[in-house]
């Protein structure tokens with residue numbers, strides 16, 4: 001963390017030297033091609049991490065890097081090295097006239113201001129004026145990936161920035177969830193969770209952050225012990241997801257070999273193992289640093305205060321619907337839980353009513369993202385002549401992808417974008433282990449969880465739905481019209 005303070009001074013000087021660009025400098029509207037590239041890398045790493053949550057059968061592995069396949073590794077390395085070479089070539093070649101080089105310098109200044117803040121509030125408002133987000137409006141991991149792409153720091157500096165971004169993620173999680181924790185009825189939530197006591201340094205750090213938080217008059221009322229415990233559980237989840245992504249990125253970017261378990265306790269929780277592998281302080285140690293005295297702590301407090309006051313400024317000017325400080329889901333992504341017996345699903349569909357006619361649901365389909373049951377290809381709920389229930393539901397639920405079970409056909413429907421789709425067998429098998437598409441054999445059908453996870457959940461999490469559909473199209477006669485379903 002001492003290094004961090006040095007890095008902070010170095011960057012702060014560069015801001016004071018007035019290198020932060022004015023709006024006039026960013027008027028040509030050129031998009032730096034490094035931005036989408038580095039987002040692609042950051043999002044690919046995030047997708048890999050999300051798909052591996054709740055998995056990992058290698059008992060000797062110390063981190064999820066053990067699950068990074070050769071193909072994944074190559075793909076991510078190519079992305080990362082493309083960014084590096086592209087930037088190197090462009091920055092070296094006529095830096096004064098080359099637009100990529102110019103844009104990169106600007107982007108660097110903006111990112112520095114986003115992370116460290118600048119002395120005057122005016123400069124931060126200007127930053128908003130030319131379309132840049134404040135730090136908490138960004139996904140902090142993607143911000144870190146951008147930092148590595150644009151700043152091209154050495155390993156030591158990258159590690160310092162990683163620690164600061166890690167702290168930013170923690171502060172952001174506390175900021176977002178403090179209100180939720182205060183309003184939640186904790187008795188029901190805490191049932192089943194082991195009673196763990198939170199550390200004193202975390203408690204102090206949370207009240208320290210509350211002092212900066214001016215959102216509501218109750219902000220300074222300290223949290224109760226059970227509320228603190230709940231908050232800590234949530235913060236740990238976010239910290240864990242952040243470090244899991246970061247270790248993959250550091251491995252890709254710098255080729256660091258983290259599988260060196262010489263002093264790693266394999267029985268320790270994943271969060272402490274990752275912190276040890278990345279040579280980072282534990283969450284409690286950072287909280288401790290935030291609440292003690294010293295130059296490093298003072299700087300950390302100053303930066304934290306800026307983030308929180310910016311976040312306050314954002315929330316004051318926003319309605320609850322367009323809330324721009326968002327946090328991604330930190331837990332395991334699952335498709336909706338299906339009943340063991342197929343008949344239960346049929347009975348459930350009979351109970352539902354069509355919102356248009358109030359009668360039985362026609363051609364019922366269940367969304368595997370949210371579990372909603374609705375009419376699919378039916379006159380009652382058709383909109384704009386040809387938009388069926390699944391298509392309409394996909395637009396508001398999964399966006400561009402959807403997975404449904406058509407209950408009468410006993411088939412899974414994959415959907416992608418406007419106009420693409422394909423059918424597959426539902427994950428239900430009879431006692432002989434065979435599927436029964438269109439339910440012709442009238443056998444009892446039972447859920448096969450392995451098929452469900454392997455064929456549908458993995459296809460979804462690995463972003464394979466468009467691929468599944470297009471592969472199927474090659475072998476099928478495809479009359480189109482998928483949007484009518």
Ligand SMILES: [Zn+2]
Pocket residue numbers: 367368369370371372393397398
């Ligand atoms: Zn849904």
Ligand SMILES: [Zn+2]
Pocket residue numbers: 354355356357361362375378380381
């Ligand atoms: Zn209907």
